[in-house]
Amino acid sequence: MNSILSPISVPSVPGCDVRQSQAATPAPYTLAQLVADIKLHLGKEGGIDSSDVDEAYLVSLARKYNSNPSDWAQYYYSQPGKHYTRNSIEDINHKANILLLVWSPGKGSLIHDHAGAHCIMKVLAGKLTETVYYNNNNNGAVDKEDADTTPLRVKSERTHSLNEVAYISDTIGLHRVHNPDPDNVAVSLHLYTPPHAADIGYHVFDETTGSSTFVRQAKALSMAEKMGIKA
Numbered sequence: 001m002n003s004i005l006s007p008i009s010v011p012s013v014p015g016c017d018v019r020q021s022q023a024a025t026p027a028p029y030t031l032a033q034l035v036a037d038i039k040l041h042l043g044k045e046g047g048i049d050s051s052d053v054d055e056a057y058l059v060s061l062a063r064k065y066n067s068n069p070s071d072w073a074q075y076y077y078s079q080p081g082k083h084y085t086r087n088s089i090e091d092i093n094h095k096a097n098i099l100l101l102v103w104s105p106g107k108g109s110l111i112h113d114h115a116g117a118h119c120i121m122k123v124l125a126g127k128l129t130e131t132v133y134y135n136n137n138n139n140g141a142v143d144k145e146d147a148d149t150t151p152l153r154v155k156s157e158r159t160h161s162l163n164e165v166a167y168i169s170d171t172i173g174l175h176r177v178h179n180p181d182p183d184n185v186a187v188s189l190h191l192y193t194p195p196h197a198a199d200i201g202y203h204v205f206d207e208t209t210g211s212s213t214f215v216r217q218a219k220a221l222s223m224a225e226k227m228g229i230k231a
């Protein structure tokens with residue numbers, strides 16, 4: 001029995017797929033749209049205190065974006081002598097900052113906290129290995145007086161591939177990220193909200209002793225600095 005819902009049979013013509021050309025291809029979700037949606041979500045209040053932020057929603061936005069190098073080439077800056085460069089994409093005044101990180105082959109960050117902020121990381125090129133550690137100072141992991149003499153314990157380790165999104169906060173633990181590829185750079189997008197590490201500072205940790213050092217203000221390179229122009 002024929003019904004109007006029966007599939008229409010489309011003759012197949014080599015090199016001309018009628019079904020595809022009839023369906024409208026949705027425009028890709030761009031990095032600029034992602035940044036605009038993040039700004040919209042943080043609104044007037046969001047990002048001031050990390051409890052105001054719906055991190056699951058921000059993660060879903062980051063997942064929606066598919067890396068397109070032509071979106072982020074303008075922020076890309078690699079310095080082979082450095083482990084990684086931190087390049088500013090958007091500084092949402094005291095609410096958040098969005099950065100493009102370029103990781104030298106085989107290099108990574110020190111073990112660090114995130115200054116009480118939410119950190120969302122998306123891989124835009126290559127792969128990144130993230131090692132998460134228990135924070136000796138959190139959740140009574142070790143006695144308070146032993147926190148800076150007790151080796152850090154690994155909680156998990158994962159290699160994130162192109163377009164994967166990772167989330168961390170101090171309640172989850174500390175982490176270090178590195179580019180496992182010995183020959184090629186890796187690139188990632190990072191969202192920090194609130195931008196405490198940039199505005200105040202954060203801590204780096206020694207894996208073997210658990211002791212920490214305060215780092216005043218995480219710096220990001222602006223376009224002007226990269227071009228050698230004094231802003």
Ligand SMILES: N[C@@H](CS(=O)O)C(=O)O
Pocket residue numbers: 086101109119121175176177190218
């Ligand atoms: N949180 C680090 C990068 S990472 O290792 O996640 C930074 O912003 O420098």
Ligand SMILES: [Fe+2]
Pocket residue numbers: 112114119175177
């Ligand atoms: Fe980090």
